[in-house]
Amino acid sequence: MPELPEVQTILDAIATLIIDQPIADVIVGWEGVIDRPPLPVFLNELRGRRVTGVERRGKYMLFRLDDGHWLVMHLRMTGRMRVVAASEPRDRHDHLVLQLEDGREWRFNDTRKFGRAYLVPDPADVTQRLGPEPLSDDFSSDYLAAALTGRKAPIKSLLLDQRLVAGIGNIYADEALYRACIHPLRPGGSLDAQEVAAVAAAVKSVLAQALTEMGTTLRDYRRPDGSVGSFQNSLQVFRRTGEPCPTCGAPIRRIIVGGRSTHFCPEEQRQT
DNA sequence: AAGAGACCCTGGATGC
DNA sequence: TGCATCCAGGGTCTCT
Numbered sequence: 001m002p003e004l005p006e007v008q009t010i011l012d013a014i015a016t017l018i019i020d021q022p023i024a025d026v027i028v029g030w031e032g033v034i035d036r037p038p039l040p041v042f043l044n045e046l047r048g049r050r051v052t053g054v055e056r057r058g059k060y061m062l063f064r065l066d067d068g069h070w071l072v073m074h075l076r077m078t079g080r081m082r083v084v085a086a087s088e089p090r091d092r093h094d095h096l097v098l099q100l101e102d103g104r105e106w107r108f109n110d111t112r113k114f115g116r117a118y119l120v121p122d123p124a125d126v127t128q129r130l131g132p133e134p135l136s137d138d139f140s141s142d143y144l145a146a147a148l149t150g151r152k153a154p155i156k157s158l159l160l161d162q163r164l165v166a167g168i169g170n171i172y173a174d175e176a177l178y179r180a181c182i183h184p185l186r187p188g189g190s191l192d193a194q195e196v197a198a199v200a201a202a203v204k205s206v207l208a209q210a211l212t213e214m215g216t217t218l219r220d221y222r223r224p225d226g227s228v229g230s231f232q233n234s235l236q237v238f239r240r241t242g243e244p245c246p247t248c249g250a251p252i253r254r255i256i257v258g259g260r261s262t263h264f265c266p267e268e269q270r271q272t
Numbered sequence: 273a274a275g276a277g278a279c280c281c282t283g284g285a286t287g288c
Numbered sequence: 289t290g291c292a293t294c295c296a297g298g299g300t301c302t303c304t
Contacts, residue, residue, distance in 0.1 A: 075298090112296085169297055239297095
């Protein structure tokens with residue numbers, strides 16, 4: 001569920017709550033949440049450590065530990081993070097609980113069990129294959145043009161390919177293509193230089209705005225303090241099927257692209 | 273190699 | 289009300 005703006009917002013909020021707090025103990029409610037290393041090693045290596053810094057790469061959260069290793073986490077669709085008093089009752093979907101020395105608990109909750117935790121010497125062990133950060137200068141019109149050359153897959157699907165660019169999910173792919181006036185089914189390689197530039201700029205603008213609005217809350221996403229984001233109020237096409245396009249009034253259409261729900265304006269985003 | 277589809281899960285919304 | 293079906297903001301794997 002969370003995309004780049006949501007992950008960054010959660011990370012910013014959680015950082016101040018956990019940095020430099022020793023992890024007294026670790027409780028795993030569902031073993032599948034640990035991707036690597038094997039559970040006993042994971043527990044042994046994490047106990048007694050403390051987080052010294054946080055970073056984000058695509059939709060991955062990176063927690064640097066005081067022994068130089070990294071706790072890497074991905075929230076996937078329904079993952080949530082909170083830091084609460086240990087006395088607060090646990091939820092059945094609290095799969096990973098890090099008990100902090102001061103009596104609080106850092107809890108990872110995930111209804112659909114897609115989220116994962118990794119404990120690795122180098123975060124690149126997990127994030128190696130990710131493409132550039134969309135808000136960095138590495139994600140330029142030139143980069144995108146080269147990456148799209150010869151590609152026949154729909155531009156929508158390519159924006160969701162984390163190897164091409166890291167951090168975009170279904171919401172912001174649809175919103176960016178709307179801003180760029182590009183039909184989601186256009187083959188990536190069919191975009192001319194001007195259209196590629198429009199897509200790159202739209203990706204950056206929609207993500208930057210969503211960051212300032214602390215993300216989009218449709219259902220599951222919450223900031224660690226329980227509050228919601230506000231970008232859902234700025235959505236122009238996503239989940240607005242049948243509603244009028246903000247620009248021309250034509251009804252927003254919903255189609256399936258690459259197995260994902262896709263929303264666009266048939267007038268502003270022409271197929272040809 | 274690129275692209276399409278299956279799969280991993282649970283629960284809320286919708287339809288009959 | 290009860291039950292079935294569909295749907296979900298992600299990523300990885302397999303097959304072609």
